[in-house]
Amino acid sequence: MANFYREPDRRQRFLLPVDMADWVPDTDLVHLLLDAVGLMDLSAFEAHYRKRGCGAPPFAPRMMVGLLVYAYANGQRSSRKIERLCERDAGFRMIVGAEVPDHSVIARFRKRHRGDLEVLFVEILKLCHAAGLVRLGVVALDGTKVKANASLVANRTSKSLEAEVAAMLAAAEAIDAAEDEMFGEARGDELPADLREPSGRLSRLRSCHERLLRAADGQRAEQQEKIDARAAGEKASGRRKRGRKPKAAEGVVNEEAKANVTDPDSRIMKSRKGYLQGYNAQAMVTADQIILAPDVTNQANDVRQLAPMIARTLAMMEAVTGDEVALGVGLFDAGYWSDENAAAQTAECEYLIATTKDWKRRKAMRDAPPPRGRCPADMSARDRMERKLLTKRGRALYRLRGQTVEPVFGQMKETQGADRFMMRGEQETKGEWSLHCSAHNIKKLHSPKIRDRILDRAGALG
Known part of the structure; x- marks a missing residue:
């Protein structure tokens, strides 16, 4: 294996420091990171490479993984x-040695291994668990809007997409006809450059148009189900139902729906600072601000993310510990509230879900005294949850939510630049978000007490 990869020589003698380890202080993250990467099982990354082939050997995946994590951190x-x-930073130079990868190599590695970045996240989470940082009992889930690598002005309606596709095809046909007249059977009759490759503009336009058509078909089907269910109920009861009659299936289709031609997977989302073109990034976090599970969706609302994130977190923790785990109490803001979510809590996780916005929740905690006595049997699911949140235990637990997941998003966006994705596409942004979360967790390991524990373990193995 050593003869196959282009391994960095970190002990090469130079004119300045005798040892590359002397280039940066002992307290720098790079020392912990290199030892941590050496402990990880990165066979998923190595499986992408063949041991035989033409050309220069690839850069060692461990080096590339360490470089990406250090860069994002x-x-x-x-x-x-x-x-x-x-080329110029001592910490980065210590990771790569004298072999500096080209920017295209870095970009291709990140894109090629977007699915393997979840494996990297689990490996770093295992180190956090070994260091005693993964303490369950109270976990918090939240979502944050992250800008896509696309602009709001790049959105198009279905009609405008049809017109733009037709115009491009007409232009291509006109060019073909002119070149055929000029060159005859000779070369020169190719399509324009932006129409040749699948990744070109025409392909993205068609992809956006197809997505809008699929969304319209889904809206029609969903509305038709409501109409059929109402008709079946009226037929069974023998009388018409009260209330407004559902619109026809065609009437619910939004003709002004838009899709983005730069990143068709992204959506228009509302954030505290206004509307943006982006994704909804999710994270399940412990009370010690260790991320247990990341994910990215293009659904603006959080309500459908609760059950998948609970399942994802349990799967992650089982992969880390090798055994079944119980999360304890889960803290969720009002974006996750629904009667279905409230009824879905299990023995592995008790739910505390806010039923109103944060400022209303804080006001209720200030004004309303803690409830006393048994819970009435005829209370609705919402009333039961509100009562639970107003108890002394509920108040104390829910206050922890603002100290766990929200600061994590702030740290990642301010220090790691996680407020905007560099990659395009839902799968690519999932991988990039996992990389951001991996960098966050490795930084949590970088405290004097925890760092010494990891370095001692690495020394014992090395």
Whole structure:
């Protein structure tokens, strides 16, 4: 294996320090990161490479993984900036040695291994667990809107997409006809450059148009189900139901629905600062601000993310511990409230879900005294949850939510640049979000007490 990969020589003698380890202080994250990467099982990354082939050997996956995590932990995500830092920054140079990867190599590695970045997240989470940082009992889930690598002005309606596709095809046909007249059977009759490749503009336009058509078909089908259910109920009861009659299936289709031609998977979402083109990034976090499970969705609302994130967190923790786990108490804001979610709590996780916005919740906690006595049997699910949140135990637990997941998003967006994705597409952004969460967790390991524990373990193995 050593003869196959282009391994960095970190003990090469230079004119300045005798040892590359002397380039950066002992307290720098790079020392912990290199030892941590050495402990990880990165066979999923190595499986992408063949041991035989033409050309120069690839860069060692461990080195590339360490480089990406170190770059994201320091708020550097541009492959060109990372390449420049590998030439001039001591910490980056210590990771790559004398072999500086090109920016295209860095970008291709990140894109090729977007699915394997979840494996990296689990490996770092295992180190956090071994260091005693993963303490369950209270966990919190929240979502944050992250800008896509696309602009709001790049959205198009179905009609405008049809017109733009027709115009491009007409232009291509006109060019073909002119070149056929000029060149005859000779070369020169190719399509324009933006119409040749599947990744070109025409392909993205068609992809957006097809997505809008699928969404319209889904709206029609959902409305038709409501109409059929109402008709079946009226037939069974023998009388008409009260209330407004459902609209016809065609009447619910939004003709002004838009899709983004730069990143068709992204959606228009509302954030505290206004509307943005982006994704909804999710994270399940412990009371010690360790991320247990990340995910990205293009659904703006959080309500459908609760059950999948609970299942994802349990799967992650089982992969880390090798055994079944109980999360304890889960804290969720009002975006996750629904009667179905409230009824879905299990023995592995008790739910505390806010039923109103935060400012209303804080006001209720200030004004209303803690309830006393048994819970009435005829209370609705919402009333039961509100009563639970107003108890002394509920108040104390729910206050922890603002100290767990929300600061994590703030740290990642401010110090790691996680307020905007560099990659496009839902699967690609999932991988990039996992990389951001991995960088966050490795930074949590970087405290004097925990760092010494990890380095001692690495020394014992090495």
